[in-house]
Amino acid sequence: MELLCSETNRIQRAYKDPVFLQDSVLQQHLKLEKFCQIPANHLDQQEDIKPFMRRVVAQWMSEVCEEQQCEEEVFTLSMNFLDRVLVVTKSIARTNLQLLATACMFSASKLKETLPLTAEKLVLYTDNSITRQQLLDWEMLVLSKLKFDLSPVLAFDFLDILLDRLRLPKETQVYLRGLAVSYINILPLDEKCVVYSPSVIASACLCASIEKITNSWRAALYSRILKDLIGADMEQLVECTQRVKQQVGDKDSKYSKESSKDPPKPLHPGTPTDVLDISVN
Amino acid sequence: MHEKMKRLKQRLGLRKPFSKSNTYDEGLSRYAIPENGPAQNMLHAGFSDYTLNTSSQYEKGVLHEYPHVLDTTDTSKQSSHPLNGRPRERLQSAPDPNSHSPLTDEDTNGTEAEFVSPSHITFRQRRNLSEHDLSKRLSLPADLRLPQTFIAKHAPKMNEPLSIRQRRASLSEIGFGKVESYTKLDKLGEGTYATVYKGKSRLTDDLVALKEIRLEHEEGAPCTAIREVSLLRDLKHNNIVTLHDIIHTDKSLTLVFEYLEKDLKQYMDDCGNIMSMGNVKLFLFQLLRGLARAKSIPTKTYSNEVVTLWYRPPEVLLGLTNYSSQIDMWGVGCIFFEMASGSPLFPGSTIEDELHLIFKTLGTPTDETMPGVTSNPEFAPYRSPVYMPEPVVAIAPRFDLDAADLFSKLLNYDKEKRMVAQPAMSHPYFKCFGSKAAHLPPEDSIFSLPGVRLEKDPGLRSSGITHGGKRRQSMLF
Structure with missing residues (x-):
């Protein structure tokens, strides 16, 4: 008897599974994240690679993931892979950094996406500076350096649980989640942020998003709830939140600077986008 | 006969991880069920990721680990x-x-x-x-x-x-991670991207299954292999197949798995599809344990192809694109029935046929039993005739009251109300295992509990007696 599988073109997605919102899952994640902490100043031991190089390559990775509309965790996961490889492998040449970064994205995408990034596409994104064979070889190198430990706890693993615990109205949740996701994806661009644990990052990004839509008094209230949930140090949470806001501010100002430099679009940086959309026609 | 068996195995997907007739990889490619997520956990290779302690294991492993069990056995x-x-x-x-x-x-x-x-x-x-x-x-x-x-x-x-x-x-x-530490014995099967061998570990003398994955592909390491390794390396549970070692060479990646004598399908074949109800309970419990454990390792990677047709829940058959852990529990209910009765519950050949069989047995769903079903355009052809649900005792005469209750809770049309693995383990049906059973440490076997042991299956072929087919089956109540 033939088994008929009704394959459709739609990508099927999991709905919010209450199983993943259980307290035991939160506790398990909090326990596990202690084992995947990347040490501070992890780039110091690299002979050839300097912090600014990581920033450049991270920026490129983030843009590739954005342009390819990868699943939300792919960029963060590939940065986790990249940092962990840099921790265990001391002497990576700067000329191989982009190759390593590409291999990390390749693996992360295979792990998280229904239709992973192809080797061909990634090679094109490096402007053919690497070959397919190099990419495949380095993929295996990355996998074995990571000892196939490819599911580290990420800030994303905490996001939905924490958001659920704040008991906010549905629309607010959706809005906050969107903001927080974009913040979580900005944070790995700064190499200094690797010291924060995923739970702190998730909480800080939520705090920063809450501050954006409400007054600071209420935001402080929520940050205390979050702190208790993850059992973190308040000082660290505040510090991380500040860093998130600073990073987001940097990115915003950079983009508005870029757009203001752009001659055909004489845009005022502070104007909300929807208003601009109307004024075009 | 052989052909029939083969088909049975295919549709059941209940094979030992690397049985000859149908390898893991063939399973993957043929049915294209390659991804993780709840569906993968149970059905991308049938139940091959779940290990049930069957008699053979009972003899070789459990006796050693739990000497007190020894007292009560031969x-x-x-x-x-x-x-x-x-x-x-x-x-x-x-x-x-x-x-x-x-x-x-x-x-x-x-x-x-x-x-x-x-x-x-x-x-x-x-x-x-x-x-x-x-x-x-x-x-x-x-x-x-x-x-x-x-x-x-x-x-x-x-x-x-x-x-x-x-x-x-x-x-x-x-010797971990080295090719020399393992001896290849027989080839068990070959799939699109991997070959599976029976092997022996020189480190422990144990039998192992060696899954050799070729890496010479356009896209390098297959994503199914990457996911398989990353999921299994952290899962240490008595009822989930153990990944012992990973060997990486230039051309291939070899995964060293625990070797399992047979899978549930083969077990059922060997006992002429007549299992003792005590063993049905034991196996169902172990299946639930494995699923409950897998569920507590959350991963959000889901695939677009889910579940062998016969074990596919109605909401997925009706084109629902969102799914979650409850999807597996429907299949558990189907297998529960199959173990008890010796034949599959809904052996549909097409999606339409499958839905028809389900509705005929469990009754046509209403908005009350399956919220939103009447507004689903896919449901339109099934509106009439309206079937009334058959009583469970008529479907499965061997079920006692508790079994019938658990069965109907697993086959709930409403996925939100469908029982999931952890609470199912505390169902009164399993009360004979004691209160500790639902909270055993992951590494412990169910056979570590006092008094828990396999029974002789009534259908087990003893020498000289050929199994009697239908007549014998009708004697079972």
């Missing part, structure tokens, strides 16, 4: 088993006077000698202690045989702190 089984040459109890300080296991070379100074000369005991204990401590220090399985040279080299350094690098070096010195 000890001759133990001593006759070839693997008993190196019983696990040898680390215990008190020797078991009843054990007369055939001794292998390394055990010549073992059990029997211990009664004769006290000096032997001290010698043996000292040797074992350091070996034991060394194993512990490196977090190794207790049954691993460490080379003497290795012990001699590392035992003196026992008190020094151990770095990760040192541990890794030690592991590789013992």
Whole structure:
């Protein structure tokens, strides 16, 4: 008897599974994240690679993931892979950094996406500076350096649980989640942020998003709830939140600077986008 | 007959991880069920990721691990088993006077000698202690045989702190991650991207399944393999197949799995599809344990192809694109029935046929039993005739009241109300296992509980008697 599988073109997605919102899952994640902490100043031991190089390559990775509309965790996961490889492998040449970064994205995408990034596409994104064979070889190198430990706890693993615990109205949740996701994806661009644990990052990004839509008094209230949930140090949470806001501010100002430099679009940086959309026609 | 069996295996997807007729990989490619997520956990390779302790395992593993079970079973089984040459109890300080296991070379100074000369005991204990401590220090399985040279080299350094690098070096010195540590025996099957061999570990003498994945692909390592490894490497559970080792060479990646004698389908074939209801309960419980464990490792990677048709829940058949852990529980209900009755519950050949069979047996769903169903355009062709649900006792006469209750809770049309694995383990149906059963440590076997053991299956073919087919089946109530 033939088994008929009704394959459709739609990508099927999991709905919010209450199983993943259980307290035991939160506790398990909090326990596990202690084992995947990347040490501070992890780039110091690299002979050839300097912090600014990581920033450049991270920026490129983030843009590739954005342009390819990868699943939300792919960029963060590939940065986790990249940092962990840099921790265990001391002497990576700067000329191989982009190759390593590409291999990390390749693996992360295979792990998280229904239709992973192809080797061909990634090679094109490096402007053919690497070959397919190099990419495949380095993929295996990355996998074995990571000892196939490819599911580290990420800030994303905490996001939905924490958001659920704040008991906010549905629309607010959706809005906050969107903001927080974009913040979580900005944070790995700064190499200094690797010291924060995923739970702190998730909480800080939520705090920063809450501050954006409400007054600071209420935001402080929520940050205390979050702190208790993850059992973190308040000082660290505040510090991380500040860093998130600073990073987001940097990115915003950079983009508005870029757009203001752009001659055909004489845009005022502070104007909300929807208003601009109307004024075009 | 052979063809029929083959088909049965295909549709059931209940095969041992690497059975000849249908390998894991064929399963993947043919049914294109490649991804993770709840569906993968259970059905991308049938239930092959879940290990049930069947009789053969009971004999070789469980007896060793839980000597108290020994008291209630036939000890001759133990001593006759070839693997008993190196019983696990040898680390215990008190020797078991009843054990007369055939001794292998390394055990010549073992059990029997211990009664004769006290000096032997001290010698043996000292040797074992350091070996034991060394194993512990490196977090190794207790049954691993460490080379003497290795012990001699590392035992003196026992008190020094151990770095990760040192541990890794030690592991590789013992032989982990090396091709030479495993002997290939028979080829069990070949799929699109991997070949599976039966093998033997030179480290533990245990049988293993070697899954050799070729890496010469356009896209490098197959994503299914990457996901498989990353999920299984963290799952240590008595009812989930264990990934022992990963060997990486230039051209291939070999995954070393625990070897399983047979899968549920083969087990059922061997007992003529007539299992004792006690064993049905045991197997169902172990299936639920495996699922409950897998569910507590959350991963959000889901695939677009889900579940063998016969075990696919109605909401997925009706084109629902969102799914979650409840999707597996429908299949569990179907398999529960199949174990008890010996035949599949909804053996549909197409999606339409499958839905028709479900509705005919469980009644046509309404908005009350399955919220939103009447507004689903896919449901339109099934509106009439309206079937009334059949009573469970008519569907499965062998079910007692508790079994019937659990069965209907697993086959709930409303996925939100469908029972999930963890609460199912606390269902009254399993109360005979005691309150501890639902909270056993992951590594422990269900057979570690007092009084829990396999029964003889009524359909088990004993020599001389050929199985009697339909007539015998109708006798079962």
